[in-house]
Amino acid sequence: DTEVTQTPKHLVMGMTNKKSLKCEQHMGHRAMYWYKQKAKKPPELMFVYSYEKLSINESVPSRFSPECPNSSLLNLHLHALQPEDSALYLCASHGGPLTGGEQFFGPGTRLTVL
């Protein structure tokens, strides 16, 4: 199973809402990532979890709150977002030092903030 799954596929939320994005992988990967991608731009790293611990926060605003409940799951909790946060949110996983740097990406969640 070389798949990373993400739910929901689409999400529309108001600026006062609280919502969560979910990501799951069953490849035994111990590094998981959240990226944000705007149109015509490369993916922009937000957070990295390594062995279920947050190892990198790329100065992301606190209205984005990541969580790694176990080695297969990664959540991104959203609260009080702004319209400019509308983007494609991508989850990825990486197999570690014995692999070639390849990250497997999920299909993404298309988020629209009204």
Next chain:
Amino acid sequence: DQQVKQNSPSLSVQEGRISILNCDYTNSMFDYFLWYKKYPAEGPTFLISISSIKDKNEDGRFTVFLNKSAKHLSLHIVPSQPGDSAVYFCAAFKYQGAQKLVFGQGTRLTINP
């Protein structure tokens, strides 16, 4: 400081011909270089990678060449097919430190029938 650069925002190639996508980097400490293909509203799909100790890697229609002295890599697609039309991202990876992918800005490839 953009460590990975794709200087061509777009490329148009006739079906059946060779597509060559280029990428330059500035950091000689990268361990791997990767190419991803992306369709709109989908996650990037891994295509092919190359270790920094090699100069060529081939997988079917896709070949990646690495020129370390020039800090340059290229992706060759032969023969090009309509389904290859997508945005291609070059990325670099270093094991030490953050272990994160550093992406180029992408090149939109269009294959014309």
